[in-house]
Amino acid sequence: MISKGKAKNKLKIQILAGGISHERDISLKSGRRVADALLEVGAEVVIREPDDKLLSNIKKDKPDVIWPCLHGASGEDGALRDILSLTGVPFVGATASAARLAWDKSIAKIIVANNGIQTPASITLPKDTFRELDADGVLKAVTSVINFPLVVKPARSGSALGITVVNKADELSRAMIDAYVYCDVAIIEKFVKGTELAISVVDLGKGPLALPAVEIEPVSGRYGYQERYIAGETNYFVPARLTQAVANRAAEVAVNAHETLGLRHLSRIDVIVDSKGTVWFLEANVVPGLTETSLLPQAVLAEGSNLGEVYYSLAEAAYRQR
């Protein structure tokens, strides 16, 4: 699909959207929204599938910048970014190596924790551990150290797929199986009750800045797949209902995590603020959702900025780094 903007001397941006993952539909929506916003400010935009014609399309389109709007492994695990680097065309978002670190939640947690950011206690267990050892014994050992309630999640996955909050021991095996459906490595993490925040970080060339935090209050109490993508299923508060001091701390954590993980241009850092005001890092997203109900666009608009202008500035920032 090709759409052309009108303004002269504007960048030609190739958006990659779709892919083969369970987040394909979200990626297509994100790509379309980014394209619409960029067209509004006069950019020339091409939307492409990352398929067997990826490299030939890059040669044909000759974009100034590529914007990979690919959620899930295909866009976030670094592989595609390595390929894009080979083409010499600058692209928006994290480098391949930084994406790899952030994509694996267990590794991201270690890196940010080493830099003084608090993250809930957890243990990371590959599926093979359970095959080789006594599964029941391993789970008992884990829960003797990390108390219920727990969160079990795939180390590498998105859109809350495969995540289960576990309140008692007899729910744990099923939660592990559900997490291993999505990834061969699962994280068992202490559940932190509190205010769930998504803090978008953008760097338009003058250093990373935290946008207003978006507070997430799902109607059902759980921010799952449906709550993320269906209008009306979640109430968002922008900025979050926090004191200025807590809001500042959360923003600091987000920028710190973004920098520590070596991310660039844009990211979304998910945190929880507990009742004492402690900010807990949960994960970093190198390709935040950019659909009509996604969190980064909400933060941009809450700040009073124009989506098209911010997206175009991000593309320009990538272009300058070529």
Added chain:
Amino acid sequence: MPENKTPRSNNFDGWLDAYADRAHTLSVSEVRALFAVVSRPEVVSLAGGMPYVQALPKELLAQAYEGMMAKKGNLAIQYGGGQGDADLREQLRDIMAMEGIHASPDDVVVTTGSQHALDLVAGLFLDKGDVVLAEGPSYVGAIGIFRHYEAHIEHVYTDDNGISPEALQEAIDNMKAQGRRIKFLYLVPNFANPSGVTLAKDRRPKIIEICQREHILILEDNPYGLLYFDKPVPDALRSMDDNVIYLGSFSKILAPGFRVGYVLAPPALRDKIVLAQESALLCPSMFSQMMISEYLEVADWRKQVDTFRGVYRERKDAALSAVREYLPNVKTTTPDGGFYLWLTLPKGIDSKAMLPVAVKELVAYTPGTAFFGDGTGHDYLRVCYSFPTPENIKVGIKRLATVINHQTELLETFSK
């Protein structure tokens, strides 16, 4: 550092408090999102029930189009009657006669696919909390409609011979004991979607007898009846009882793009269906109806249906053979026609949770949960063999076997 301005709440739907209660019955799931992946050519889709329209020579349609435009061009692009085109309704009589139904064209209403007929009938009968009895499993599109009208779907035990009369009586007694109002029994009696099973000939009069005695309407949905592999299906339930509401469709024996189906109903109900249809969309597409009418007139459509039978028989054989080769421990139904195999998975495997892994392995199917209105069905999945080539069916089922074996291994690990 962002200044903490006054928080504003947003749920992206300013009309959330204004919707009718039934609007909240509409929901999407991650399963639906996964089907976006199916369009990628790398993925073998055993999911959607798409007919293999490539087996329909397009010159037959071109010929029908030319004929229609020459004879009835202005009528075809005009509004029509709410009951549907009279010529087509005459022709439908012959089609229904192939399954033992002797009907008056006057009792037929042409609809926008049989799906719309189903919606119209459901809208006429169902109040919130009413009971619809259905096979277990049942057609996902019907479940969606019944849910939308806030009905309670009570599944009735169904085996390789279709719905069980004893289980039907038991379900009726159970619902009556609970003081619930049963509105109708919904059935896909031939090569059912999703199970592929056919209601046995000897069970048909028993089902009718029970429903007559209990004053329960039967809604007989028969899109696949003509797509048998070797021998024709038993006569339709409607042939045994004029009070049965019978739904037919051209989606599987011609092409779904026309969106033409029909309903045969007792006169009083027929009138209400016509009024409801006129109220909803004035009339079904005259263009589609007249195209089909001309196609039935000039093409050897029976031969074309026979071609479809051959295509689907070959694909069914490929699917069954692949299941037996790669999934020897998985139970499957053995259909005598139609599009589907219904697989029973090893205990503990959740077909809905497993779907993302399958997609990662480049194969898609429909989880069993889609075919139950009560949240069950995790142990099953539907394989649709109608669209992929026999070679791709084999590849897809081999990939599926890899995924199922992986899941089995996981379950064994955590059940030690």
